[in-house]
Amino acid sequence: MNENLVRIKRKNQTVIFIVVLTVFTYLSSVITDFNILHGIATLPEAIVWIFSNLVITEESLERLPTIVEKLIETILMSIAATTTATIFSLILGVMGSKTIGTSKALGVFARFVASLSRNIPVVAWALILLLSFGQNSLTGYLALFVGSVGFLTRSFIEVIDEASQSAVVALRATGATYVQIIGKAVIPECLPQMISWVLFMIETNIRNATLVGILTGTGIGYSFDLYYKTMNYPGVALVTISIVLAVILIELLSNHVRKVIL
Amino acid sequence: MPLLTVEQLGKSYNTHTKVLRNVNFEVEAGEFVSIIGPSGAGKSTLLRCINRMVDIDEGAVIFNGADVGMLNKKELRTLRTDIGMVFQHYNLVPRLSVIENVLHGRFGYKTTLQGIMGRFTEAEKERAFYLLEKLGIAEHAYKRCNQLSGGQQQRVGIARALIQEPKIVLCDEPIASLDPKASTIIMDHLKSITVELGITCIVNLHQVEVARDYSDRIIGLREGQVVFDEMSYRLTEQRTDILYGTKSKPVTQVRELLTV
Ligand SMILES: Nc1ncnc2c1ncn2[C@@H]1O[C@H](COP(=O)(O)OP(=O)(O)OP(=O)(O)O)[C@@H](O)[C@H]1O
Ligand SMILES: [Mg+2]
Numbered sequence: 001m002n003e004n005l006v007r008i009k010r011k012n013q014t015v016i017f018i019v020v021l022t023v024f025t026y027l028s029s030v031i032t033d034f035n036i037l038h039g040i041a042t043l044p045e046a047i048v049w050i051f052s053n054l055v056i057t058e059e060s061l062e063r064l065p066t067i068v069e070k071l072i073e074t075i076l077m078s079i080a081a082t083t084t085a086t087i088f089s090l091i092l093g094v095m096g097s098k099t100i101g102t103s104k105a106l107g108v109f110a111r112f113v114a115s116l117s118r119n120i121p122v123v124a125w126a127l128i129l130l131l132s133f134g135q136n137s138l139t140g141y142l143a144l145f146v147g148s149v150g151f152l153t154r155s156f157i158e159v160i161d162e163a164s165q166s167a168v169v170a171l172r173a174t175g176a177t178y179v180q181i182i183g184k185a186v187i188p189e190c191l192p193q194m195i196s197w198v199l200f201m202i203e204t205n206i207r208n209a210t211l212v213g214i215l216t217g218t219g220i221g222y223s224f225d226l227y228y229k230t231m232n233y234p235g236v237a238l239v240t241i242s243i244v245l246a247v248i249l250i251e252l253l254s255n256h257v258r259k260v261i262l
Numbered sequence: 263m264p265l266l267t268v269e270q271l272g273k274s275y276n277t278h279t280k281v282l283r284n285v286n287f288e289v290e291a292g293e294f295v296s297i298i299g300p301s302g303a304g305k306s307t308l309l310r311c312i313n314r315m316v317d318i319d320e321g322a323v324i325f326n327g328a329d330v331g332m333l334n335k336k337e338l339r340t341l342r343t344d345i346g347m348v349f350q351h352y353n354l355v356p357r358l359s360v361i362e363n364v365l366h367g368r369f370g371y372k373t374t375l376q377g378i379m380g381r382f383t384e385a386e387k388e389r390a391f392y393l394l395e396k397l398g399i400a401e402h403a404y405k406r407c408n409q410l411s412g413g414q415q416q417r418v419g420i421a422r423a424l425i426q427e428p429k430i431v432l433c434d435e436p437i438a439s440l441d442p443k444a445s446t447i448i449m450d451h452l453k454s455i456t457v458e459l460g461i462t463c464i465v466n467l468h469q470v471e472v473a474r475d476y477s478d479r480i481i482g483l484r485e486g487q488v489v490f491d492e493m494s495y496r497l498t499e500q501r502t503d504i505l506y507g508t509k510s511k512p513v514t515q516v517r518e519l520l521t522v
Binding site: 166170175179183188191 | 340343354356357366380417422
C-alpha cells in the first residue's frame with residue numbers, strides 16, 4: 001500500500017515537472033519573439049543550402065597546404081597556452097588546496113584568481129585583451145592561457161584535496177621540507193588525474209582557438225574568417241572539416257595517452 | 263639520562279575535552295615499550311606529541327636532551343630525522359616503487375633541491391637495498407607499492423623509518439590491518455630492530471597478548487592518563503580488565519543477555 005502511494009506521488013511529480021517545463025518554454029519563446037514552428041520549417045531549406053554550397057571543390061583543395069599550416073600553428077599555440085597555464089595552475093592549485101595549502105589568505109587568493117579567470121568566457125577574455133594587445137597571436141595565446149589557468153587551478157585543487165594525505169603525514173614525520181613533500185608525495189599521487197585534465201584542456205583549447213582566432217586574426221580562425229567574408233564557401237567547408245578532423249585526431253590521441261597512464 | 267622523558271604532558275584538540283592529562287614516563291635507550299589502552303584513550307596523540315606532529319599544550323617532552331616543544335622549524339626537522347615513524351596504513355606513496363618509498367626516509371637530511379631532484383648517494387642506495395634484503399622484500403624493490411601485500415607494505419614502511427638512522431621508532435598500531443602471520447613477521451622485525459640495532463621502539467598496540475609477548479615494558483593509557491607502567495609480565499588479567507573497563511559482567515547479567 002505504501003509502495004503504491006510512493007508511486008503515485010512520483011507520477012505526480014513527473015507531471016508537474018513536464019507542465020512547468022512546457023510553460024517555461026512557451027513563455028520564453030513568447031518573450032524572445034522566437035517562433036519555434038517557423039524555425040523548424042526553415043530547417044530543411046538550411047540543410048539544402050549547406051549541402052549545395054559548403055562542398056569542397058578541387059579549387060579549394062589547392063589551399064590545403066596554407067590551411068594545414070594555419071591549423072598546426074593553432075594547435076601548437078593551444079598546447080603552449082595549456083602547458084604554461086599548467087605550471088601556474090600547479091602553484092595556484094597547491095596554494096588553494098584545503099589539505100596542503102599553507103595559509104588561508106593565499107588559499108582565498110588562489111581560488112579568487114581561478115574563479116575570476118574561469119567565469120569570464122574565453123571569447124570575452126579575447127575581446128578584453130584585444131583592447132590592450134591588439135590583433136596578434138599574443139592576444140590569442142593570452143586569452144587561452146587565462147581561461148586555462150582558471151579551469152586547471154580548480155581541477156587541480158579538487159584532485160589534490162581528494163588524494164590521500166597519509167603519505168604527506170609520513171614524509172612530514174621524516175623531516176622532509178614542504179616542497180619535498182609536494183614534489184615527492186602529493187604530485188606523484190595526483191599525476192594521472194592531473195595529466196588527464198591537461199589533455200582535456202588541450203582539446204578544449206584547440207576548439208576555442210578557432211573562435212579566438214576569428215577575433216584576434218590569427219591561426220585557423222583567421223582563415224575561416226577570411227573565406228567566410230569573401231564568400232568562399234568551399235574554403236569555409238575545407239577549414240571546418242580540417243578543424244573537425246584535427247580535434248577528433250587529438251581526442252583519439254589523448255584518450256590513448258590516458259589509457260596508458262591511468 | 264633517559265632517551266625520552268615525558269613530563270606532565272597535557273594535550274587537547276579543542277577547549278572542552280582533554281585528550282592527554284598529566285602523562286609522565288621515561289624511556290631508556292634500547293627499550294621496547296608498548297602502549298595499550300582502549301580506543302580513544304590518546305595513544306596516537308601521545309606518539310604524535312613525541313615528534314611534534316601535533317603541538318604540545320602542557321608539560322614537556324624531552325628527547326635526547328632537547329625540549330621538543332621549544333624547537334624552531336629547523337631544529338624540529340633535525341629532531342624528526344632521529345625519530346622514525348611506522349603507521350597502521352603504511353602511509354606509502356602507492357604509485358611509486360618500493361625503493362623510492364624507502365629513500366623518502368632520507369629527505370630530512372637533504373636540501374629541498376636535492377630531495378626534489380632525487381639525488382641520493384651510492385651509500386644511501388646500498389643501505390636501502392641492504393634494509394630491503396634484511397626485511398625479506400629485496401625482490402620487490404622495483405615494484406610499485408600498491409602491488410604489494412599489506413605485510414610487505416608495512417616492511418617498506420619499516421625500511422623507510424630505518425634508513426633515517428633513527429634513535430627511536432614510533433609505531434602506531436603497526437599490525438592492526440594485518441593477519442596473524444603477517445603480524446608476527448612485523449613484530450619480529452620490530453623486536454630485532456631493538457635487539458640487533460639497539461634502536462628504541464615505542465609501539466601502540468590493541469592486542470594485549472602481543473604487547474606482553476614482545477615488549478620489555480607496557481604503558482597502559484586510559485582516558486588520557488597513565489594507569490599502568492610496569493614490566494610486561496606484571497600485567498595481569500585483572501589489571502587489563504581495569505585498564506579496558508571490561509570488568510567481566512556479573513554472571514547473571516550475561517545469562518540474561520543470552521536468554522533474550
Ligand atoms: N586531529 C584531531 N582533532 C580533534 N580531535 C582529535 C584529533 N585526533 C584525535 N582526536 C580525539 O582525541 C581522542 C584521542 O584520540 P587518539 O587517536 O589519540 O586515540 P587512540 O588511543 O589512538 O585511539 P585508537 O585506538 O582508536 O587509535 C579521541 O577522542 C579523538 O576523537
Ligand atoms: Mg590511534
